[in-house]
Amino acid sequence: MTLASHIATSPRFKDNAKAALADPDLQNALKFVEVNFIARRREVAERLPEFEALRDSARDIKDHTLAYLDLYLEAYEERLTAQGGRLHYAVSADDARRIILDICRDAGARTVTKGKSMVAEEIGLNDFLEGNGVTPVETDLGEYIIQLRHELPSHIIAPAVHLTKAQVEDDFRRVHTHLAPDRNLAEPTSLLAEARGVLREKFLAADVGITGANFLVAETGTSVIVTNEGNGDLTQTLPKVHIVLASLEKLVPTLEDLAQLLRVLARSATGQEMSVYTTLSTGPRRADDPDGPGAYHVVLLDNGRSSMIGGEFRDMLRCIRCGACMNHCPVYHAVGGHAYGWVYPGPMGAVLTPSLIGIDKAGHLPNASTFCGRCEDVCPVRIPLPRMMRSWREREFERHLSPATVRGGLAAWAFFAKRPRLYGLAAAMAARVLHWAGAARGRFSWLPLASGWTRYRDFPAPQGETFQSRWKHRNDRPRPGSPP
Amino acid sequence: MAEHEARRVGLFVTCLVDLIRPTVGFAAVKLMEDARCIVDVPRQSCCGQPAFNSGDRATTREIAAQVIAAFEPFDYVVAPSGSCAGMLKVHYPELFRGDPNWQPRADAFAAKTYELVAFLVDVCGVSRVAARLDATATYHDSCSGLRELGVHDQPRALLRTVEGLRLAEMRDANVCCGFGGTFCVKYPDISDAIVGKKAAAIAATGAGLLLAGDLGCLMNMAGKLQREGSTIEVRHVAEVLAGMTREPAIGLPAPDPAAKAAASKAAGPGPAGVGPMGAKR
Numbered sequence: 050m051t052l053a054s055h056i057a058t059s060p061r062f063k064d065n066a067k068a069a070l071a072d073p074d075l076q077n078a079l080k081f082v083e084v085n086f087i088a089r090r091r092e093v094a095e096r097l098p099e100f101e102a103l104r105d106s107a108r109d110i111k112d113h114t115l116a117y118l119d120l121y122l123e124a125y126e127e128r129l130t131a132q133g134g135r136l137h138y139a140v141s142a143d144d145a146r147r148i149i150l151d152i153c154r155d156a157g158a159r160t161v162t163k164g165k166s167m168v169a170e171e172i173g174l175n176d177f178l179e180g181n182g183v184t185p186v187e188t189d190l191g192e193y194i195i196q197l198r199h200e201l202p203s204h205i206i207a208p209a210v211h212l213t214k215a216q217v218e219d220d221f222r223r224v225h226t227h228l229a230p231d232r233n234l235a236e237p238t239s240l241l242a243e244a245r246g247v248l249r250e251k252f253l254a255a256d257v258g259i260t261g262a263n264f265l266v267a268e269t270g271t272s273v274i275v276t277n278e279g280n281g282d283l284t285q286t287l288p289k290v291h292i293v294l295a296s297l298e299k300l301v302p303t304l305e306d307l308a309q310l311l312r313v314l315a316r317s318a319t320g321q322e323m324s325v326y327t328t329l330s331t332g333p334r335r336a337d338d339p340d341g342p343g344a345y346h347v348v349l350l351d352n353g354r355s356s357m358i359g360g361e362f363r364d365m366l367r368c369i370r371c372g373a374c375m376n377h378c379p380v381y382h383a384v385g386g387h388a389y390g391w392v393y394p395g396p397m398g399a400v401l402t403p404s405l406i407g408i409d410k411a412g413h414l415p416n417a418s419t420f421c422g423r424c425e426d427v428c429p430v431r432i433p434l435p436r437m438m439r440s441w442r443e444r445e446f447e448r449h450l451s452p453a454t455v456r457g458g459l460a461a462w463a464f465f466a467k468r469p470r471l472y473g474l475a476a477a478m479a480a481r482v483l484h485w486a487g488a489a490r491g492r493f494s495w496l497p498l499a500s501g502w503t504r505y506r507d508f509p510a511p512q513g514e515t516f517q518s519r520w521k522h523r524n525d526r527p528r529p530g531s532p533p
Numbered sequence: 534m535a536e537h538e539a540r541r542v543g544l545f546v547t548c549l550v551d552l553i554r555p556t557v558g559f560a561a562v563k564l565m566e567d568a569r570c571i572v573d574v575p576r577q578s579c580c581g582q583p584a585f586n587s588g589d590r591a592t593t594r595e596i597a598a599q600v601i602a603a604f605e606p607f608d609y610v611v612a613p614s615g616s617c618a619g620m621l622k623v624h625y626p627e628l629f630r631g632d633p634n635w636q637p638r639a640d641a642f643a644a645k646t647y648e649l650v651a652f653l654v655d656v657c658g659v660s661r662v663a664a665r666l667d668a669t670a671t672y673h674d675s676c677s678g679l680r681e682l683g684v685h686d687q688p689r690a691l692l693r694t695v696e697g698l699r700l701a702e703m704r705d706a707n708v709c710c711g712f713g714g715t716f717c718v719k720y721p722d723i724s725d726a727i728v729g730k731k732a733a734a735i736a737a738t739g740a741g742l743l744l745a746g747d748l749g750c751l752m753n754m755a756g757k758l759q760r761e762g763s764t765i766e767v768r769h770v771a772e773v774l775a776g777m778t779r780e781p782a783i784g785l786p787a788p789d790p791a792a793k794a795a796a797s798k799a800a801g802p803g804p805a806g807v808g809p810m811g812a813k814r
Contacts, residue, residue, distance in 0.1 A: 063720070070726050379709045383726040417720050419713025419727070420586065421676040436627075439586060446588030455587060455719070463584055463592045467599065472578035476552050491786035492759060501718030505725035506756025509553055509784040516546050516555035520574045 059390030062413035069384040086376040089320020111367035121267040128270030132332030134345040142172035158256035164281035165189035166261030188280035203386030206372040258284040262295035275324035291342035298366040313429035318371040367430040374424035396424035415441035543607035549748040560775035568657035615678020618648040654687035661694035664776035671740040675747035701738040712753040
């Protein structure tokens with residue numbers, strides 16, 4: 050049980066979704082995902098002839114790493130330690146939080162700056178540090194905004210994508226009390242400049258910098274982050290202590306593998322060829338380095354992942370957190386990320402969240418999918434997301450967690466479906482009754498037991514006899530073109 | 534094709550076509566018979582998707598085994614639905630993986646299974662149809678057909694040979710309509726938001742006719758369009774390709790006999806077929 054799981058609203062997914070659909074600001078903001086992210090990815094993917102081959106190779110690299118994860122972990126730790134870094138293995142979220150707090154306390158830290166890290170969100174790090182007298186300051190613009198608003202990110206690479214510019218401006222004016230009323234904040238760049246001004250002081254005041262890692266490279270003991278704002282570099286080079294918080298599936302064998310994965314990451318995420326900054330960190334400051342942290346810690350989080358390696362959700366550990374699946378998801382486009390009720394939204398969240406907080410809490414997530422398959426179609430590491438959502442539904446069904454109405458309806462339907470002759474009779478009867486009731490208008494605007502359908506759509510009246518009963522009389526069937 | 538022995542095809546009708554719109558089934562039969570196939574329809578119920586997507590694998594396997602056995606005598610299995618064909622072709626083998634008795638049967642079954650329009654074009658080599666319809670149509674790519682079976686170019690290629698028919702592509706034709714099987718009744722609010730966007734994209738083309746290859750998606754989109762008061766007609770692509778468009782479009786009432794007589798006089802004689810429904814009245 051993690052701290053963060055206490056605040057999961059995933060069980061209330063339906064209510065969350067309803068509220069999201071009725072929120073005009075959110076609906077407006079979500080258009081950015083649906084239009085821009087998709088167009089940019091398509092454009093940049095089409096420009097690179099080997100993009101599909103790179104996706105295969107990215108998948109293979111991650112599969113290979115997972116197959117030999119123990120060996121690569123050992124190699125990584127050895128290289129890291131040889132370079133003066135320290136590896137802390139955190140089995141649970143609780144372990145990770147305590148390890149990080151201990152490092153902060155040893156450093157006498159009052160303020161820590163943070164680069165963007167979904168794993169930090171997963172373990173609820175900010176609330177924990179704050180509750181223990183250490184002030185965390187998010188330095189990624191999106192994360193900074195949602196920290197001001199005490200929210201979770203609504204997207205794994207664009208944490209504040211659920212907000213309009215006007216909402217962000219309001220937040221800045223509320224919190225940045227030094228702002229002159231006539232200061233123009235209408236442009237994203239002016240918002241960024243304002244945040245940078247405020248953050249500059251925090252960068253210099255911070256005793257510890259915490260970043261995530263997009264990748265950890267075994268052959269060199271390196272951690273890698275990609276950012277577009279440069280905040281990650283200031284977070285990890287200015288304070289005297291740098292803590293990297295990463296989950297164990299971020300490991301890749303070599304720098305060559307890293308280069309392959311970087312080529313699909315930014316293209317899939319933002320439609321960039323590369324992120325603006327790609328920063329490799331290998332240990333603390335060396336004697337002849339001009340700057341850098343005096344201490345370099347890597348907190349490697351498991352939190353249930355190692356138990357996924359042997360199971361049916363193993364492929365999920367290939368995920369490189371690009372967000373392409375949610376960018377292309379019609380359900381995400383409709384309700385945004387907060388409706389999913391926890392840290393990871395969209396299709397990847399629908400698979401990962403039940404692993405981390407339990408299918409009993411997150412059951413809606415893998416169910417709220419049309420299985421349209423667009424997520425799998427764009428996933429840079431080809432994770433079979435719909436198949437794994439279905440696997441969660443199977444576990445739910447086996448544990449009798451699916452709603453009684455669903456189970457009852459399914460059992461009744463299955464009784465007939467397994468008996469084609471009986472099914473044919475029942476269908477013929479239903480077709481006749483519904484045809485009789487609906488033929489005059491051609492459709493129904495209300496049907497018993499089908500209000501989920503008829504609340505929003507009409508239901509067509511059957512044409513009369515079923516196909517199969519007509520087929521039995523096929524010899525009477527007039528040929529097309531023959532007179533009626 | 535002439536040198537081929539006639540293909541023996543088992544039509545997998547799909548439960549929605551069987552119950553709601555038999556015309557689609559007869560259109561499929563006509564198209565395949567025109568392509569020199571011998572078509573028959575073994576007794577059947579459903580492909581099992583409702584159970585499969587609800588996590589009930591045991592029931593799904595029972596239904597799948599029954600379908601595989603029923604279609605074993607045929608050279609091909611064809612369904613007028615990408616979703617059901619995807620279930621038969623892609624997911625049945627998954628259900629029996631590792632089962633020494635059933636895996637080979639499921640694999641053989643999958644190998645001979647096709648979505649209708651893909652079967653006509655890719656297997657039978659059909660390159661044009663003898664049908665006529667004066668209309669502007671827009672075509673929606675249903676998800677399973679598109680992404681599991683690669684159905685995209687085939688329906689467009691055949692529709693282009695329908696005399697009098699113009700095609701107007703909609704924005705995001707490849708984006709889900711929000712049907713998703715049980716999804717649309719489990720999460721009606723979300724489904725409504727998705728199909729609302731789809732209805733707007735359809736309307737924006739100015740087309741008077743919406744076509745697709747899956748009755749579930751078609752019922753969803755037709756139901757939404759009609760609830761919004763749209764007069765856009767909605768049909769399965771097979772109806773148009775087979776020239777069987779005299780039946781009222783999905784969700785529309787049969788015209789009263791006097792109006793019908795006037796309409797058929799106005800339309801004049803043509804290759805447009807009469808569905809088996811027409812004869813029954």
